[in-house]
Amino acid sequence: MKAALRLELFADDVRSMVRMYKAILPKAVHDTIDPKLPSPWVAEIAGTHPLYRFKRQFLRPKKDYTEANSVGSRGIYLWYTLETGKVYEINEQASWRRWDRRFELVRNDGSRQRLSEDEVHEWLSGRWA
Numbered sequence: 001m002k003a004a005l006r007l008e009l010f011a012d013d014v015r016s017m018v019r020m021y022k023a024i025l026p027k028a029v030h031d032t033i034d035p036k037l038p039s040p041w042v043a044e045i046a047g048t049h050p051l052y053r054f055k056r057q058f059l060r061p062k063k064d065y066t067e068a069n070s071v072g073s074r075g076i077y078l079w080y081t082l083e084t085g086k087v088y089e090i091n092e093q094a095s096w097r098r099w100d101r102r103f104e105l106v107r108n109d110g111s112r113q114r115l116s117e118d119e120v121h122e123w124l125s126g127r128w129a
Contacts (some may be wrong), residue, residue, distance in 0.1 A: 001110040003082040007040040007092050009063070013072035015039075038093070042080045045087040045103070045120060054120070056089060082106045087120055 015037055043056035061078035068075040082088055084106050091101045103115040105123065115123065 001084050001108060003084070003106045003110045003112055005042060005080040005082055005088075005090070005112075006064075007042070007061075007078045007080070007090070008074070009040060009076045009078050010093050010096060011037055011073055012068075012076045016072065038099070040078060040093050041091050042082075043089045044083075045089060045124070048121075048124060053117075054089065059088075082112070084108055084110070087115065087123055 018037075041058060042061070043058045045054050046057050047055040049055045059080050061080050064077040064079055065072075065075075067077065082104075085108070087103055087105050089101070089103050091099065094100045103117065103120050104112040105115055106112055
């Protein structure tokens with residue numbers, strides 16, 4: 001069974017404006033416009049990595065605008081499809097200033113269980129049940 005995960009994408013209107021300005025303005029101005037807006041993301045944990053702790057495969061979301069406000073600053077959602085028996089790292093924006101970064105295992109019934117980093121290491125080594 002698969003699980004669906006929905007994360008809100010805050011300030012997509014600003015991201016769109018920056019993309020537009022970068023496309024039409026000269027290179028000198030193009031390099032100065034870079035607000036570094038973080039985005040939520042989901043990555044499948046595919047193993048360990050010597051530098052980054054985990055080897056990650058980032059998932060591509062589907063954007064949903066059905067609940068968006070008139071300017072696109074709120075109500076835009078990213079949908080991810082998660083596979084059973086896999087562990088994912090999720091970086092979710094909970095509010096304008098707060099982020100929640102966590103690991104989750106998708107169970108056989110499609111439910112998700114939050115894991116600690118130590119439990120992820122145990123799961124990767126096959127010692128976690």
